[in-house]
Amino acid sequence: xxGSSIAPFAWFFMLLSMGSVTVLTAYCYxxxxxxxxxxxxxxxxxxxxxxx
Amino acid sequence: MSAxxxxxxxxxxxxxxxxxxxxxxxxxxxxxxxxxxxxxxxxGTFMIPYFISFLLLGIPLMWVEWTIGRFGGRHGHAxxxxxxxxxxxxxxxxxxxxxxxxxxxxxxVFIYYTYVVSWMLGFSFFSLTGGYFGLGxxxxxxxxxxxxxxxxxxxxxxxWVAVAFFLITIVFLYSVLSRxxxxxxxxxxxxxxxxxxxxxxxxxxxxxxxxxxxGTPAEGLNFIWNxxxxxxxxxxxxxxxxxxxxFTLSLGMGTIHCYSSYLTERDDVTxxxxxxxxxxxxxxxxxGGTIAIPAAVTFFGVAGATAIAEGGTYDLGIVxxxxxxxxxxxxxxxxQITGFLWFFLLFIAGITSSVALSSPAxxxxxxxxxxxxKHAVLMVMALAVALGTLHVLFYHRQFLDVWDYWAxxxxxxxxxxxxxxxxxxxxxxxxxxxxxxxxxxxxxxxIYKFIIKWxxxxxxxxxxxxxxxxxxxxxxxxxxxxxxxxxxxPETIVYxxxxxxxxxxxxxxxxxxxxxxxxRKAVAAEASPAADPGPAAS
Numbered sequence: 001x002x003g004s005s006i007a008p009f010a011w012f013f014m015l016l017s018m019g020s021v022t023v024l025t026a027y028c029y030x031x032x033x034x035x036x037x038x039x040x041x042x043x044x045x046x047x048x049x050x051x052x
Numbered sequence: 053m054s055a056x057x058x059x060x061x062x063x064x065x066x067x068x069x070x071x072x073x074x075x076x077x078x079x080x081x082x083x084x085x086x087x088x089x090x091x092x093x094x095x096g097t098f099m100i101p102y103f104i105s106f107l108l109l110g111i112p113l114m115w116v117e118w119t120i121g122r123f124g125g126r127h128g129h130a131x132x133x134x135x136x137x138x139x140x141x142x143x144x145x146x147x148x149x150x151x152x153x154x155x156x157x158x159x160x161v162f163i164y165y166t167y168v169v170s171w172m173l174g175f176s177f178f179s180l181t182g183g184y185f186g187l188g189x190x191x192x193x194x195x196x197x198x199x200x201x202x203x204x205x206x207x208x209x210x211x212w213v214a215v216a217f218f219l220i221t222i223v224f225l226y227s228v229l230s231r232x233x234x235x236x237x238x239x240x241x242x243x244x245x246x247x248x249x250x251x252x253x254x255x256x257x258x259x260x261x262x263x264x265x266x267g268t269p270a271e272g273l274n275f276i277w278n279x280x281x282x283x284x285x286x287x288x289x290x291x292x293x294x295x296x297x298x299f300t301l302s303l304g305m306g307t308i309h310c311y312s313s314y315l316t317e318r319d320d321v322t323x324x325x326x327x328x329x330x331x332x333x334x335x336x337x338x339x340g341g342t343i344a345i346p347a348a349v350t351f352f353g354v355a356g357a358t359a360i361a362e363g364g365t366y367d368l369g370i371v372x373x374x375x376x377x378x379x380x381x382x383x384x385x386x387x388q389i390t391g392f393l394w395f396f397l398l399f400i401a402g403i404t405s406s407v408a409l410s411s412p413a414x415x416x417x418x419x420x421x422x423x424x425x426k427h428a429v430l431m432v433m434a435l436a437v438a439l440g441t442l443h444v445l446f447y448h449r450q451f452l453d454v455w456d457y458w459a460x461x462x463x464x465x466x467x468x469x470x471x472x473x474x475x476x477x478x479x480x481x482x483x484x485x486x487x488x489x490x491x492x493x494x495x496x497x498x499i500y501k502f503i504i505k506w507x508x509x510x511x512x513x514x515x516x517x518x519x520x521x522x523x524x525x526x527x528x529x530x531x532x533x534x535x536x537x538x539x540x541x542p543e544t545i546v547y548x549x550x551x552x553x554x555x556x557x558x559x560x561x562x563x564x565x566x567x568x569x570x571x572r573k574a575v576a577a578e579a580s581p582a583a584d585p586g587p588a589a590s
Contacts, residue, residue, distance in 0.1 A: 006270050010277035013096025017277075018341075020103070021333040028327035032066065035493060 063314050064234040066324065072241035073328035074335075075404025076307050078248065080168065081299045082336040083398060084369040087345040088361045091276050093292045094283025099337075101284075101293035106333065110297045112500060112508045113468055114329050116475050117303065118321035119488040121312025130313040130415035131155055132306045133566045136471075139479040147474065148566055153467045154306030155412050156562040160459040160555055161305070162409035163436050164452045167443045169402030170221040172395050174200060174214065175370060179391030184374050185384055190352075190360075194371045202448050215444055221403070222433050222440075228407055229414060229429045233314050237407055244400045251397040252339040258390060259347045263381060266353035272346025275354055287518070294515050295461070300336055301329060304464035304471075307408040310415055323494035343394075348372045351379060369398070410436070420569035439554065449547035453538045455555055461537065462524055469512045472504070481505040 006014070063069040090098045124135030132154025140147035178184055187193050196208055203211035228236045260269050283289045298304055312321065348357040348368060352375075360372045377391035378384075410432050417428035443452050475484050485501050523537050530548065532540040538548070 006274045007278050009279050010096055010274045013099055013279055014273060014277040014341075017096075017099045017103075018338045021330065021337045025327075025330040025334045028323065028330045031323055031493065032070075032327060 061233040061314055062316065064238055066319075068234070068238035068242050069311070069315070070324060070327050070331065071245040072237055072404070072408075073308065073311055073324075074331040075241045075245055075401075076311065076408035077300065077302045077328060077332035077405075078245075078335045079165075079299075079302070079401050079405040080172075080365075080369070080398055081296075082332065082340045083252075083343060083401065084340075084365040085299060086296060086336045086340045087276055087343075088365055088368060089292055089296050090341065091345060091358075091361060093289045094280045094286075095275070096277040096279035097281060097283050098289060098293060101290045102296065105290075105294045105297040106329075108503060108507050109294055109511055110301050110303065111326065111329060112504045113303045113472065114301055114308065114325050115322060115488060115496065115500070116472060116484070116504060116508075117308040118312045118325040119484065120471065120475060121309035122315045122317065122319065122321055122490075123487055124309060125313030125315060126317045128419070130310050130419055131412050132309060133416070133569070134419070135309060135313075136474060139474045141479075144478070147478075148570065149563060150470050150474075152559060152562040152566055153463065153470065154309065155416050155566075156559050157459045157463045157467060158305050158307055158409045158411075159413045159432070159435075160455050160558060162406060162413075162432075163439050164443050164455050165402065165409060165460075166221055166225065166406045166436060167218055167440050167447075167452070169399060169406055170214070170218040171200070171370070172399035172402055173221055174217040175374070176392050176395040176399055177217070179374075179377065179388050179395055182384060182388055185378055185387065188375070188378060190371060190375050193374045194367065196374075197366070197370050198448075203444055215441075218440060218444060219437070221406075222437055224403070225406060225410065226429055226433050229410060229433075230426045232425055237411070240407060241404060244404055248397055248400045248404075249335070249339075251393045251400075252335070252343070255390070255393055255397065256339055256342045258380075259343050259350070262347065262350045265351050265379070266356065267349040267351075269346040269350050271354060272349030272357070273342070275349050275357065276341055276345050291515060291518060294511070298464045298468070300332060302405065302408065304466075304468035305409070306412045306467070310411045311408065313415075318491040320491050320493040322488060322492040322496050326494065344368055344373060347376045351376045370395075416565070420565070420572075439558075442551075442554065446547050446551075450538060450541060450544040451547050451551045454548050454551035457527060457537045458552075458555060462519060465512060465516050465519065469509070469516055472509050472512060476505045476509065 063072070090102075120135050120139065124130070124132075124138060127134070127138050129135050129138065131151070133148040133151030135154075136151040137144075137148040184193055184196050187196055199205045199208035200214055203214055205211075228240050230236065231239070259272075262269050302308065315321070345357060345361070345368075348360055352360060352372065357368075357372075360367050373394055374391065377387040377394070380387045380390055410429075413432050414425070414428045417423045417431060418425055423431070443455075446452075475481075481501060481504060484504070488496065527537055530540070530545065
């Protein structure tokens with residue numbers, strides 16, 4: 001490959017890796033934003049919630 | 053009492069929680085360790101075992117840790133001993149003692165990691181004031197760093213300089229941690245993480261638009277991503293990928309559990325957990341992969357950058373980058389600004405992780421010994437100053453290397469193996485699966501039930517066995533072997549033993565404190581039979 005260029009397989013792995021983590025991140029935040037970001041409840045937890 | 057104390061603290065917003073968890077995960081390793089690991093372990097092909105580790109180790113363990121944390125929080129526990137005790141239905145008295153790993157290991161890592169983070173604050177200051185500008189050559193900048201690290205070497209820096217930046221970092225941590233979860237840790241994340249991403253984007257664009265010098269930014273990207281197909285058959289590459297997954301997601305530390313314990317029982321852990329993992333991966337793969345190595349290759353060429361990377365992440369992230377900033381187009385002013393952006397970015401990445409690492413010990417003192425938050429923070433910071441001073445004094449005697457290997461590397465895998473067995477086999481995967489899906493915004497694919505029960509534990513035990521044979525035993529015996537995690541140096545043997553003894557002392561202290569805490573609970577239960585604080589200590 002030419003000295004200043006990026007080899008085809010390097011492009012492939014770079015774009016695939018960066019693309020997949022970007023898509024995953026975007027998916028998560030879209031899912032969160034499409035729901036509600038209300039403040040987490042401030043009251044004490046119910047200590048009697050059964051374990052199973 | 054403990055449940056009451058714990059119930060007083062909660063995350064204020066979901067985005068604050070995600071950023072705090074992401075701040076826990078995004079650390080120096082994302083920007084310094086990942087690109088070096090990728091370049092040294094097959095380039096593009098490294099990403100195959102890396103993503104397989106993410107799917108089979110990273111994501112499942114993350115969900116397990118979030119679930120254990122929220123489950124523990126519901127029962128009034130913010131730290132691992134209490135959580136493990138609950139996972140064992142309070143019948144298995146040994147479980148809480150295994151939880152010592154989740155208190156002492158993050159504390160040990162916190163102490164030395166905070167010292168390293170303070171270097172980044174120091175170099176942010178040196179960048180703004182032009183301290184290393186004019187040195188030019190790599191060897192001279194390296195001497196500048198080494199003089200800073202060695203308090204007995206007064207050739208460039210006075211011995212007090214490293215101590216001063218360490219103490220400033222500790223004071224800053226005290227001011228954040230003493231304000232509590234929502235008022236301190238969450239606010240730091242809400243301010244710090246956007247700044248971190250902004251600085252990283254600016255630096256990424258600056259690096260990728262650098263004019264050609266000895267090399268080019270494209271050659272740097274090629275250096276990281278060009279695949280070496282033969283590396284896929286090398287077990288070391290697979291282990292390096294799995295190891296990187298632990299470092300980058302802060303798994304096996306006890307910090308995710310501690311943060312998750314401040315959720316309410318109905319807060320989602322599946323989508324929120326996945327979001328923090330994804331945020332961390334974005335910071336690592338997209339941003340971490342496009343700054344340090346491409347910049348180093350542009351200024352030093354592929355051969356030069358390879359030699360630098362072999363010298364370690366600090367040679368790459370601190371020394372080489374300091375040389376790069378001096379040679380940037382636009383003159384010294386822009387070089388100083390860019391240098392500040394880089395080192396302050398690393399400082400933010402590190403300090404948000406330091407905050408998380410100290411949290412289990414603070415929460416333990418609060419809950420089990422009834423300390424106020426400020427008092428608990430003060431105690432942990434005082435311990436960090438006392439033991440951190442040993443790292444300041446003996447950094448060049450491999451004192452830090454010993455802690456980094458046993459607590460910050462090998463210990464993570466041991467802890468993860470213990471927790472996955474407790475969760476999947478003792479608590480039970482069916483109960484665990486139901487627990488995970490309480491309030492869930494994302495239904496986890498059913499295949500993960502199988503993965504969490506079988507694949508992740510097997511993966512972990514293979515990893516543990518391999519490391520034990522190839523690394524841990526030779527390191528334990530201080531043998532002179534090639535590629536040892538701690539370079540063999542006969543002159544430092546006394547310091548390495550001293551370092552081990554201090555760490556073992558902390559472990560013994562942790563076990564004693566856990567034992568005493570459960571004795572106190574048993575006494576309280578006898579005095580007040582209506583309450584049910586748990587069984588007597590064994």
